[in-house]
Amino acid sequence: MREERHYQGNPQKNSPALGATLAFLGINGLLALLHGSQGCSTFIRLQLSRHYKEPIPLNSTALQEDSAIFGGWDQLKKGIGKVMDKYQPQIVGVMSSGLTETFGDDMTSALASLHEERPELRSHPVVLVSAPDYIGSMQEGYQRTVLALLSTLLPAPTSDLDSSFAHDKSAVTGMKDAADPATPLIALFPGCHLSPSDIDELKDIMTLFGLHPVVLPDLATSLDGHLELEPAPVVQGGTTLEEISLLPQAVATFSFGLSMHKAGQYLQENYHVPHYNFPSLTGLSATDALIMTLAGLTKQPVPAKLSHQRSQLLDTLADYHDQLGGKQIALALETDLLYSLTTALIEVGAEVPVALAASANEIKNFPTGIPVQVGDLEELEELAGTTHLIIANSNGRQAAAALNRPHLRAGLPVFDRAGYPQKIWIGYRGTQNFIFDVLNTLAV
Amino acid sequence: MFVNLSKLDLKETCSSADKGAPKLCLRALPGEGAERSCAFDGARVVLMPITDAAHLVHSPIACAGNSWDNRGARSSGSQLFRRGFTTDLKEQDIIYGGEKKLFQAILEIAAKHRPQAIFVYSSCVAALIGDDLEKTCARAQEQLTIPVIPVNAPGFLGDKNIGNRIAGDVLANRVIGTKDPEAPKVPLSINLIGEYNIAGDLWGVLPDLQNLGIRLQSAITGDARFADVQSAHRASLNVLVCSKSLTNLVRTMERRWQIPYINASFYGIRDTSQALQDIAAALGDPALIERTKFYIKKREAVIRQAIAQYRERLEGKTAILFTGGVKTWSMVSTLAELGINILAGGTQNSTPEDFLRMKELMDPTAQIIEDTSSAGFLDIIATKKPDLIVAGGKTKYLAHKTRTPFLDINHGRKLPYAGYEGMITFAQAVDRTVFSPVWELLARPFPSLEATR
Numbered sequence: 001m002r003e004e005r006h007y008q009g010n011p012q013k014n015s016p017a018l019g020a021t022l023a024f025l026g027i028n029g030l031l032a033l034l035h036g037s038q039g040c041s042t043f044i045r046l047q048l049s050r051h052y053k054e055p056i057p058l059n060s061t062a063l064q065e066d067s068a069i070f071g072g073w074d075q076l077k078k079g080i081g082k083v084m085d086k087y088q089p090q091i092v093g094v095m096s097s098g099l100t101e102t103f104g105d106d107m108t109s110a111l112a113s114l115h116e117e118r119p120e121l122r123s124h125p126v127v128l129v130s131a132p133d134y135i136g137s138m139q140e141g142y143q144r145t146v147l148a149l150l151s152t153l154l155p156a157p158t159s160d161l162d163s164s165f166a167h168d169k170s171a172v173t174g175m176k177d178a179a180d181p182a183t184p185l186i187a188l189f190p191g192c193h194l195s196p197s198d199i200d201e202l203k204d205i206m207t208l209f210g211l212h213p214v215v216l217p218d219l220a221t222s223l224d225g226h227l228e229l230e231p232a233p234v235v236q237g238g239t240t241l242e243e244i245s246l247l248p249q250a251v252a253t254f255s256f257g258l259s260m261h262k263a264g265q266y267l268q269e270n271y272h273v274p275h276y277n278f279p280s281l282t283g284l285s286a287t288d289a290l291i292m293t294l295a296g297l298t299k300q301p302v303p304a305k306l307s308h309q310r311s312q313l314l315d316t317l318a319d320y321h322d323q324l325g326g327k328q329i330a331l332a333l334e335t336d337l338l339y340s341l342t343t344a345l346i347e348v349g350a351e352v353p354v355a356l357a358a359s360a361n362e363i364k365n366f367p368t369g370i371p372v373q374v375g376d377l378e379e380l381e382e383l384a385g386t387t388h389l390i391i392a393n394s395n396g397r398q399a400a401a402a403l404n405r406p407h408l409r410a411g412l413p414v415f416d417r418a419g420y421p422q423k424i425w426i427g428y429r430g431t432q433n434f435i436f437d438v439l440n441t442l443a444v
Numbered sequence: 445m446f447v448n449l450s451k452l453d454l455k456e457t458c459s460s461a462d463k464g465a466p467k468l469c470l471r472a473l474p475g476e477g478a479e480r481s482c483a484f485d486g487a488r489v490v491l492m493p494i495t496d497a498a499h500l501v502h503s504p505i506a507c508a509g510n511s512w513d514n515r516g517a518r519s520s521g522s523q524l525f526r527r528g529f530t531t532d533l534k535e536q537d538i539i540y541g542g543e544k545k546l547f548q549a550i551l552e553i554a555a556k557h558r559p560q561a562i563f564v565y566s567s568c569v570a571a572l573i574g575d576d577l578e579k580t581c582a583r584a585q586e587q588l589t590i591p592v593i594p595v596n597a598p599g600f601l602g603d604k605n606i607g608n609r610i611a612g613d614v615l616a617n618r619v620i621g622t623k624d625p626e627a628p629k630v631p632l633s634i635n636l637i638g639e640y641n642i643a644g645d646l647w648g649v650l651p652d653l654q655n656l657g658i659r660l661q662s663a664i665t666g667d668a669r670f671a672d673v674q675s676a677h678r679a680s681l682n683v684l685v686c687s688k689s690l691t692n693l694v695r696t697m698e699r700r701w702q703i704p705y706i707n708a709s710f711y712g713i714r715d716t717s718q719a720l721q722d723i724a725a726a727l728g729d730p731a732l733i734e735r736t737k738f739y740i741k742k743r744e745a746v747i748r749q750a751i752a753q754y755r756e757r758l759e760g761k762t763a764i765l766f767t768g769g770v771k772t773w774s775m776v777s778t779l780a781e782l783g784i785n786i787l788a789g790g791t792q793n794s795t796p797e798d799f800l801r802m803k804e805l806m807d808p809t810a811q812i813i814e815d816t817s818s819a820g821f822l823d824i825i826a827t828k829k830p831d832l833i834v835a836g837g838k839t840k841y842l843a844h845k846t847r848t849p850f851l852d853i854n855h856g857r858k859l860p861y862a863g864y865e866g867m868i869t870f871a872q873a874v875d876r877t878v879f880s881p882v883w884e885l886l887a888r889p890f891p892s893l894e895a896t897r
Binding site: 005006007008009010011013014015017018033036037038039040042043044045049050052053054055057059060061062063064065067068075078080081082087097098099102103132133134137227233378395398 | 473474475476480481482483484485500503504505506507508509510511512513514523526527528529530531532533534535538545546548549552553568569571572573599600601602603817818819837838839840841842844845847856886
């Protein structure tokens with residue numbers, strides 16, 4: 001076993017508050033407010049901005065020295081009031097930081113006190129997320145934020161009758177408020193391992209099965225990088241509050257990534273929407289699982305387009321099996337992406353001697369045989385010396401250079417290669433893309 | 445406010461009542477949307493370019509995890525400075541204190557990475573839980589043969605500027621003069637203070653210094669080895685190149701080691717020539733002064749010719765300027781060199797002196813950007829409709845949404861713009877973005893995409 005270290009060397013982790021910001025960026029008309037000092041929000045904006053090549057609207061309560069003595073409770077109240085007055089967002093998303101968690105600022109009572117003083121602000125929802133650094137990485141902050149959005153905007157119904165009614169209505173009449181009443185609604189909860197284009201691909205697959213997808217959060221319309229977006233201090237694109245209110249009417253919830261399981265369970269437990277979790281969408285088995293579930297749910301045959309894509313993937317697997325077989329690949333990623341890519345590689349005959357997760361929360365759920373452990377990029381550098389390929393975010397470049405190994409970028413941040421937010425690595429077509437990216441990186 | 449920082453010459457910077465002036469001594473308001481970063485960021489900007497040192501951040505993951513290796517400071521030697529080290533403080537550390545962990549981390553990093561020194565940065569959380577950085581670093585240093593230097597600039601102390609100053613104090617008190625303290629001054633030698641070798645800026649200036657026979661004692665801290673900075677006290681002159689944020693450092697060096705200082709900018713032809721002349725004059729060597737006169741004429745002619753084709757195309761174009769530090773004002777004359785008029789200028793991270801100088805240099809009709817939030821920035825673009833936006837990476841993608849040519853002049857850039865050669869690179873970069881064929885493509889009419897979305 002490796003020696004215990006008391007530091008992170010070349011961290012692959014991002015802060016949970018960054019993950020929280022990311023989830024908030026998928027909600028239309030939202031203004032995100034970080035309760036912390038100014039640097040906290042500046043670093044997050046820079047990090048997300050250099051990955052997505054997009055402006056990142058994120059505000060801060062700008063805590064300073066005196067807050068260390070008196071706490072940041074008043075600053076938080078002022079901050080929420082100020083952003084509501086100045087920017088008129090439809091919804092405000094507030095996340096705590098390591099600093100305010102250490103003070104122990106009670107965000108709930110600050111909000112209640114603000115509402116007491118200014119009752120007119122009650123009409124605009126405020127979502128509070130506790131995202132202290134020690135809960136893990138980006139993924140944990142994102143997960144908590146999705147849960148906080150659900151519990152704030154779709155609170156648990158007070159009686160069982162309400163919730164079963166909400167669901168029955170949808171099952172019988174389909175979606176009441178959607179554009180096409182005959183199209184049943186499906187709730188999708190993507191993890192933060194999916195790119196905006198992955199989410200677009202998912203929506204397309206749902207549409208092929210005659211479903212109307214509502215995605216929470218929907219980065220495919222906010223962080224996908226399109227120029228029609230009006231530059232603005234609040235989130236443009238993303239899931240609307242109206243769409244979120246429709247989620248209890250969904251015929252099913254699909255959650256993607258181990259970390260999103262809880263979000264799917266929330267809707268099932270409180271609104272009786274059947275929940276299916278897909279830990280991965282990359283690889284033949286993973287995609288088959290999604291497609292077969294959809295076929296079963298909709299009682300429809302698999303659309304010809306998807307069958308054809310599957311056949312194309314099979315052909316690729318046959319053509320390149322020899323180049324993939326026995327290749328040793330070292331990965332360091334957030335757990336959901338690590339799970340997806342590792343299982344997809346092992347499925348085609350590659351070997352994964354090194355699998356380093358950014359945080360510990362889901363690694364117990366990995367299939368046996370994957371040597372997954374929590375680790376930073378300094379460990380990647382120590383362990384990947386005999387492998388053929390490194391898969392990690394752009395910060396893995398130091399390890400790759402030191403070991404003189406090819407480096408396929410994945411995860412976040414990727415700032416030194418073009419087009420990562422636009423990459424599709426899910427579904428049959430996306431799996432094929434992923435395998436080509438692996439092969440082409442190996443060939444360099 | 446800032447009571448414990450009064451020794452850092454802050455009072456003088458609080459006088460400006462001008463609209464749009466950086467509010468250095470006013471606190472940022474919660475929810476205001478200003479983008480001013482924190483004291484920790486300011487300290488790391490100054491110290492982290494020291495290439496053969498390890499930089500350990502004593503904090504939860506947010507401070508280093510989101511920011512390590514994200515600046516374009518370049519090194520001709522060791523790459524150790526690019527590594528991200530953090531104690532990654534967890535719940536247990538917050539309850540029981542993080543000193544033990546920090547102590548172990550310092551020893552482990554020293555053993556594994558063999559740095560020439562370790563800088564240990566405090567953070568909001570470390571300060572709040574009362575970890576004694578000074579004592580822990582001293583204890584660790586006892587077991588090592590290298591300096592372990594505490595940098596006490598937790599983010600909540602204030603803006604980036606405060607952190608710059610604290611880092612300057614650290615350099616003055618813990619680094620400079622610690623090697624050969626009694627050694628004599630090196631004749632015709634200078635320190636470039638506040639030159640971080642972003643995108644290799646320093647390397648664009650060095651050849652001209654060498655050609656003139658001026659010796660670079662150290663750059664503080666671009667492409668600097670720790671030992672270079674230690675012997676910075678041997679320079680005959682300090683040249684302060686990046687804003688006034690390290691004024692405290694040059695003043696201390698003047699008092700302690702009798703090194704006079706001048707301000708200079710190496711952005712643009714005029715400023716570069718002025719800088720070389722000022723350096724020569726301050727060094728006081730008659731032959732050098734004479735040499736420099738001829739040299740700058742020759743170089744100016746060469747560079748002006750090289751950029752003539754760009755100036756011809758760019759003459760009369762308009763720009764909005766939004767940056768910090770020395771670039772606040774030096775970009776005004778650099779853009780003027782290309783015939784570009786500035787319609788509006790603003791700043792967030794510079795000192796009031798830099799701001800006033802920008803105001804002085806700009807055409808009186810140019811507007812000062814008062815609301816420095818994203819919203820204010822967008823308003824200005826919408827009203828002024830400039831041909832070019834010159835700003836930092838934070839505003840880059842926002843600017844692109846307005847379909848306006850954009851030039852990143854801050855730490856995210858890939859190209860060196862300093863010195864004479866940098867002016868050519870700068871002119872080419874401006875030309876490339878202003879005349880890129882994509883702006884015409886972006887403006888083409890097309891049926892709205894709304895229907896298909």
